[in-house]
Amino acid sequence: MKVLLLVPDLKVGGVTTIVNSIALNLQSESHDVKVVSLRKDNGVVDNLAMSSKLDIIKALLQFRTIVAQYAPDIIHSHTIFAHIIALLYKLIFNKKICVINTEHGSLQKNENKKIVFTLFKILAKNSNAITFVSKFSEKSYIDNKIVNIDKSRVIYNGIKFNSYFDEKELDLQLNKGFRFCYIGRFSKEKNLILLLESFKLLQRINKNINLYLIGDGEEKDYLQDYCSLNNIENVVFCGFRKDVDNILSRMDCLVLSSLTEGLPMVVLEAYAKNILVVSTDCGGVKEIVSDKNFIAQNDNVESLTQRMNYVLNLDEKTTDKLKKENFDRCKIIFSSDAMFKTYKDLYKEVLNVN
Numbered sequence: 001m002k003v004l005l006l007v008p009d010l011k012v013g014g015v016t017t018i019v020n021s022i023a024l025n026l027q028s029e030s031h032d033v034k035v036v037s038l039r040k041d042n043g044v045v046d047n048l049a050m051s052s053k054l055d056i057i058k059a060l061l062q063f064r065t066i067v068a069q070y071a072p073d074i075i076h077s078h079t080i081f082a083h084i085i086a087l088l089y090k091l092i093f094n095k096k097i098c099v100i101n102t103e104h105g106s107l108q109k110n111e112n113k114k115i116v117f118t119l120f121k122i123l124a125k126n127s128n129a130i131t132f133v134s135k136f137s138e139k140s141y142i143d144n145k146i147v148n149i150d151k152s153r154v155i156y157n158g159i160k161f162n163s164y165f166d167e168k169e170l171d172l173q174l175n176k177g178f179r180f181c182y183i184g185r186f187s188k189e190k191n192l193i194l195l196l197e198s199f200k201l202l203q204r205i206n207k208n209i210n211l212y213l214i215g216d217g218e219e220k221d222y223l224q225d226y227c228s229l230n231n232i233e234n235v236v237f238c239g240f241r242k243d244v245d246n247i248l249s250r251m252d253c254l255v256l257s258s259l260t261e262g263l264p265m266v267v268l269e270a271y272a273k274n275i276l277v278v279s280t281d282c283g284g285v286k287e288i289v290s291d292k293n294f295i296a297q298n299d300n301v302e303s304l305t306q307r308m309n310y311v312l313n314l315d316e317k318t319t320d321k322l323k324k325e326n327f328d329r330c331k332i333i334f335s336s337d338a339m340f341k342t343y344k345d346l347y348k349e350v351l352n353v354n
Contacts, residue, residue, distance in 0.1 A: 001347060002032040004072035006063075006082040010041040013185065014265035015078050015104050018133075018157055018339075022076075025340040034070050036063070038081055048085070053116075060085055064093050074098045074347055079105070080116055087123035098350045101130045102155070105262040106137040106283045112144035121146045128350040131155045133263040134284020155346070156287075158339030159268050161331040168246050172238060177208035178312055181251040183244060183266050186217030188259075191280070191299060193226065195257040198304040200232045206312060211255075214238045214247060249273045253311045257304060258282045271330045274323040276314075278307045288330065291322070 003026055007019050023033045037047040038059065046066055048059035063085055067075070075097060077086040083101040090099050101124070111117060124130060130152045132138035138154050141147045180199065184190060192213070199211045213223070216239060227235050241247060248254070254270040254277045261283030268288065270277050279285045280298045289295060293310055297303035314322070332338075 001026075001074070001351070002070065002072045003034075003347065004067065004070060004075045005033065005035045006075060006077040006086055007035065007037055008079045008082055009037050009039045010035075010045065014157065014262070017159070017265050018102075018104075019078060021158070021336050022340060022343055025336070025344075029344075034066075034072065036066055038085065050081070053081075056081075056084070056088075060088055060092075063089055067094070067097075072097075073351060074100060076100045076102065076343075076347075078102050080120060083120055083127075084116065084123065087120075087126050090126050091123065095126075098128045099126070100346065100350060101127050103130065103132050103137060103141065103262070106134070106260055107140040107144050107146065108260055112146060117144075117146055124148075124151070127151060128353070129153065129346060131346070133157050134287050136284040136287065137262045153346075155339060155342045156334050157263050157265055157268065158334050158336040159265065159272055160336050161272050161327065161334075168243070170243070170246055170250065172241075172247060174212075174250060175210045175234065175236075177210055177234075178206070178253075179210050179212060179251045180253050180255050180308065181212040181214060181248070182255055182257070183214045183248065183269075184256075184264075185215055186213070186219040186223060188219065190217075190219075191257045191259045192219065192223055194280070194299060194301060194304060195255055196223065196226060196230075196232055196235065197301045198255075198257070198308055199235065200230065201301065201305045202308055202312070203233070205309060209312065210234045210236065212236045212238055212247070212251065214241055214244060216240045245269070245273065248275060251275055253278060253308070255304075255308060256280060256282075256285065259299060261285055263287065268330060268334050271326040274327055276311055276319065276322060276326075278304070278311055280304065288334065290329070 005019050010016050026033045035045045038050045040047050048062045050059045075086045077083045086099050090097050124147050130147050132154050135154050138152050142149055256279035263284040267277050278294050280296050296307040
């Protein structure tokens with residue numbers, strides 16, 4: 001079986017983690033895999049050199065050349081613009097090719113009116129299957145009449161859950177006290193101002209707390225200036241790190257303040273390292289975080305502060321019990337082995353139907 005995985009880019013994040021996992025598992029079973037990026041990624045894989053929406057025709061023609069040379073059995077696209085390219089290719093050049101679209105996010109209010117989603121709605125009828133990483137994500141697309149329920153299904157993201165993790169020496173100075181952290185992009189939808197405001201309020205109750213922000217993005221300078229102007233202390237900007245697992249294992253609680261999510265991989269990664277998670281009620285988070293004591297109202301400073309304070313005041317016995325429950329539950333539902341088996345079965349299904 002030859003599978004072409006079409007991705008937006010290969011930047012660090014949930015989509016890249018999932019695509020890498022699928023590719024490695026396919027290769028381990030002697031299947032042929034090719035990864036193609038919409039944007040340039042330092043020449044590591046073939047790319048369509050898209051830098052804006054205006055490049056879509058040029059990208060489509062480049063994609064036709066790549067597909068003609070590789071001759072895949074299946075094209076598996078990830079995120080909206082990759083879906084558009086894959087489905088336009090099928091419609092115009094090869095109606096017999098199997099195309100699977102995997103959507104990693106949730107549709108927000110009024111987003112269904114954007115041209116790209118209108119185009120996806122028109123093209124989606126040509127898809128062999130459309131998968132979503134959470135029930136919430138699937139429902140958002142069905143409710144907005146972008147996709148039909150007969151073509152959609154949910155396949156949860158999965159990661160490796162290992163009981164043993166070898167901590168390595170860390171070249172980052174960690175402060176004493178309770179350690180909150182955030183890991184991901186510094187972008188508007190992550191709503192990190194909410195996290196900083198909640199952390200500032202919590203410092204009025206307990207000074208012995210720290211916040212480590214791990215990642216990078218367009219809002220980094222703004223967030224650093226915000227901390228300075230508002231005298232928010234004990235916030236450490238760690239930048240982009242290749243040793244995220246090693247840092248995460250030394251934290252006490254991961255905090256997500258997002259406005260929107262699909263199924264955030266970082267929550268699974270925290271549970272796999274026995275780290276507690278507090279999150280706003282967004283996307284498919286509650287499909288992972290089952291205890292409402294760890295869920296804050298979306299975009300609500302007081303609510304997020306209360307949930308962070310709840311974790312801060314847990315005793316050691318309760319903390320250990322919760323960590324074990326999270327690990328054991330997610331190991332069953334969100335393992336990479338379960339995810340890959342479901343995708344592999346889907347590949348076989350669409351090829352047989354086709």
